[in-house]
Amino acid sequence: MGKGNLLIVEDEEVLSSLLQDLLEPHADKIGAAYNGLEGIEAVKNNTYHAIVCDINMPKMNGIEFIAKMRELKYEHPIIFYTAHGNEQLMREALSYGAFDFLAKPHFDNLEETVIKALNHGLELFQGTGEVSEPSVDDELAKMIKD
Amino acid sequence: MILVFSNDDNFCDRMKFYFSNYPSMQDIEIIRQDYSEDLVISKLKIHRPFAIILDFSVELKNINSLFMKLNFIKKCPDYKSLPIFSLFSSKSDLEKYAYLFAMGLNYPFIKGSDEKILFSDIHYLSFESETPFAKYAKAKLNDLPYDGKLVSNIYGFTESSILIESDLYSGAEKLEKITLEFTGEEKTLEVRTQSSYDLGITGTYLFRGEYEVPFLGPWDEPTEDLILKDSYESWLEENEDLFKQKLGRALIVSSRVEDYILAGDLTDSTNFDIYNASTFEETKVFLEFYQFDLIFFRLDRDEDEVKSENTFENLFRLTNAVKNIRNGETIFVAFNSPSRTEAIRKALDYDQVLSVSDDIFKDKLNALISVFEQKGRKMSCQTYCYSPYLNEARCFFNIDLKITSITEHEITFYSEADIPMYSLLKIEVPSSLYLIIVPPTMQLESDKKGVHYMAFITGGEESDAEILRSFVNRAIIGGLEEFSLSSTSKELDIGEALLEDIEGEIIGELESSKVETETEQRKLIVRKTNINGRTKL
Numbered sequence: 001m002g003k004g005n006l007l008i009v010e011d012e013e014v015l016s017s018l019l020q021d022l023l024e025p026h027a028d029k030i031g032a033a034y035n036g037l038e039g040i041e042a043v044k045n046n047t048y049h050a051i052v053c054d055i056n057m058p059k060m061n062g063i064e065f066i067a068k069m070r071e072l073k074y075e076h077p078i079i080f081y082t083a084h085g086n087e088q089l090m091r092e093a094l095s096y097g098a099f100d101f102l103a104k105p106h107f108d109n110l111e112e113t114v115i116k117a118l119n120h121g122l123e124l125f126q127g128t129g130e131v132s133e134p135s136v137d138d139e140l141a142k143m144i145k146d
Numbered sequence: 147m148i149l150v151f152s153n154d155d156n157f158c159d160r161m162k163f164y165f166s167n168y169p170s171m172q173d174i175e176i177i178r179q180d181y182s183e184d185l186v187i188s189k190l191k192i193h194r195p196f197a198i199i200l201d202f203s204v205e206l207k208n209i210n211s212l213f214m215k216l217n218f219i220k221k222c223p224d225y226k227s228l229p230i231f232s233l234f235s236s237k238s239d240l241e242k243y244a245y246l247f248a249m250g251l252n253y254p255f256i257k258g259s260d261e262k263i264l265f266s267d268i269h270y271l272s273f274e275s276e277t278p279f280a281k282y283a284k285a286k287l288n289d290l291p292y293d294g295k296l297v298s299n300i301y302g303f304t305e306s307s308i309l310i311e312s313d314l315y316s317g318a319e320k321l322e323k324i325t326l327e328f329t330g331e332e333k334t335l336e337v338r339t340q341s342s343y344d345l346g347i348t349g350t351y352l353f354r355g356e357y358e359v360p361f362l363g364p365w366d367e368p369t370e371d372l373i374l375k376d377s378y379e380s381w382l383e384e385n386e387d388l389f390k391q392k393l394g395r396a397l398i399v400s401s402r403v404e405d406y407i408l409a410g411d412l413t414d415s416t417n418f419d420i421y422n423a424s425t426f427e428e429t430k431v432f433l434e435f436y437q438f439d440l441i442f443f444r445l446d447r448d449e450d451e452v453k454s455e456n457t458f459e460n461l462f463r464l465t466n467a468v469k470n471i472r473n474g475e476t477i478f479v480a481f482n483s484p485s486r487t488e489a490i491r492k493a494l495d496y497d498q499v500l501s502v503s504d505d506i507f508k509d510k511l512n513a514l515i516s517v518f519e520q521k522g523r524k525m526s527c528q529t530y531c532y533s534p535y536l537n538e539a540r541c542f543f544n545i546d547l548k549i550t551s552i553t554e555h556e557i558t559f560y561s562e563a564d565i566p567m568y569s570l571l572k573i574e575v576p577s578s579l580y581l582i583i584v585p586p587t588m589q590l591e592s593d594k595k596g597v598h599y600m601a602f603i604t605g606g607e608e609s610d611a612e613i614l615r616s617f618v619n620r621a622i623i624g625g626l627e628e629f630s631l632s633s634t635s636k637e638l639d640i641g642e643a644l645l646e647d648i649e650g651e652i653i654g655e656l657e658s659s660k661v662e663t664e665t666e667q668r669k670l671i672v673r674k675t676n677i678n679g680r681t682k683l
Contacts, residue, residue, distance in 0.1 A: 090493035094458040097484030101492040144521045
């Protein structure tokens with residue numbers, strides 16, 4: 001199994017390049033789109049197992065982008081990164097099935113989250129429809145403080 | 147639509163005939179169904195009836211389980227005003243199921259009594275339309291003191307207190323007079339309120355209070371209004387099998403009526419107290435008080451018939467509201483969630499949340515509750531014994547009433563207590579009957595004497611109707627004021643004495659006039675006792 005293909009949707013070229021450099025070792029292929037509309041076209045023409053996307057973008061913001069992607073039946077993981085103050089947009093993104101959120105400018109856990117998303121996307125792509133997730137009972141047991 | 151669960155086709159035919167006399171009611175469908183628990187629930191969901199009628203004169207299996215479900219269904223806003231009428235074959239049968247009145251059964255009727263009264267009451271309570279009631283002789287009374295016992299529900303017991311649900315609010319430390327049928331005897335007790343809280347929209351009753359058991363202390367004179375601690379404890383121990391220990395609280399936020407039923411099932415089968423709310427808005431009243439261990443939040447789905455706005459935005463508002471309660475220990479499980487747990491935690495800024503992509507289903511909730519039980523974490527509830535269908539212990543709040551009028555069908559009275567519509571009161575005079583508070587059919591002014599209520603009198607056999615008729619007629623004559631009607635033991639004697647008195651006179655006349663048939667005897671009783679000609683024959 002490969003590492004998977006990743007699309008970065010970011011309107012700022014500098015940041016896009018930085019992310020591509022950071023994530024290159026973890027993906028088979030990295031594509032870049034500079035707004036939501038380009039992102040849609042990129043997904044239509046290529047196979048991407050996961051997407052990393054800015055939530056605040058001109059022309060089409062992250063929410064409009066994920067809404068359109070889900071409409072097009074693209075069910076693969078979409079990770080958003082966002083600056084403080086966009087909490088309402090984050091909650092909106094949840095209803096479209098956001099995979100995770102990363103906080104600008106530090107991008108804590110960026111690589112780990114992207115690897116997880118690509119693995120998840122590959123499992124989906126390989127068609128079983130079943131994605132291995134930890135059992136919610138086990139998760140709950142971990143959360144309950146003794 | 148009226149749903150009748152019975153095997154009595156004739157009863158349904160007679161009810162259909164009754165409604166066929168009223169043009170606006172002719173479209174009302176009366177569907178008779180053979181009884182089964184699942185059928186009751188599924189028909190209820192499909193038909194959304196105006197009323198349901200359960201015939202207890204046939205063998206009802208799993209009645210407790212059914213009633214637990216009905217009880218929870220009635221907490222759902224869509225079904226809150228659904229009246230549940232019940233048909234019993236005798237008064238002893240009614241007593242057998244009397245605990246169901248504390249669980250929200252609205253209106254008892256004993257088969258063999260005047261069905262037209264039942265039909266017109268169904269007409270009035272179900273459709274809130276103008277109902278042509280039969281005319282009865284009315285006794286106008288001058289605020290006659292009278293005892294009513296408000297049907298309340300014993301929710302559970304702790305080592306030293308009783309949890310009672312009722313429609314009466316008791317402030318902390320307030321003394322309340324209650325009638326407790328308990329350990330095989332009936333006691334009228336004065337109990338001190340430890341705490342009382344609003345059940346909000348989630349309750350069959352408005353409030354749940356915790357009342358101190360008045361134990362006999364080492365220096366107390368043994369009196370009837372004190373309870374021996376030993377007998378209380380041994381009674382709890384003897385009835386252990388009837389109780390479930392409640393250790394934690396969970397809330398299901400879901401607009402689906404199925405999830406109200408599920409809450410009933412889980413309350414019955416787990417050691418969690420389960421509550422329901424349709425929306426975030428509904429949770430506000432009780433959120434702080436209950437301090438839930440778990441909140442199951444069902445997110446709306448696109449294909450849902452009814453949208454209740456249970457969105458991530460409202461889940462966020464809910465997590466925000468509980469953040470400062472229990473140090474944020476309340477765990478949320480979001481069902482129908484397309485997003486992962488990590489994403490939700492970050493977007494809501496709340497760590498104690500889990501995401502489940504499936505819809506709510508019983509096994510999953512059971513499994514999650516079991517995880518809590520296995521971890522043995524100290525949960526929110528003080529341990530208490532809970533039994534929803536406990537006929538061995540019943541409770542009533544004693545309320546002072548002042549009667550202003552009475553007929554053999556209805557009664558009007560003042561009370562200083564704030565009694566919600568459709569509440570049920572038990573009375574013992576002139577016979578053991580029930581009063582259901584109804585919207586008045588006439589103008590009733592409230593004043594400093596209290597709120598002026600109207601109630602239908604129900605739950606009697608033909609013999610009770612005769613006693614009641616005699617009582618009314620005697621009141622019309624003016625023979626009741628000299629008696630104190632707020633002393634129960636006297637009252638029964640008075641009622642019986644009244645009847646004997648009147649019957650004695652009638653028998654004398656009957657013998658002389660040689661009237662033979664029962665109907666004619668009744669007519670004669672009425673003629674004898676009726677002074678204004680308004681009594682219904």
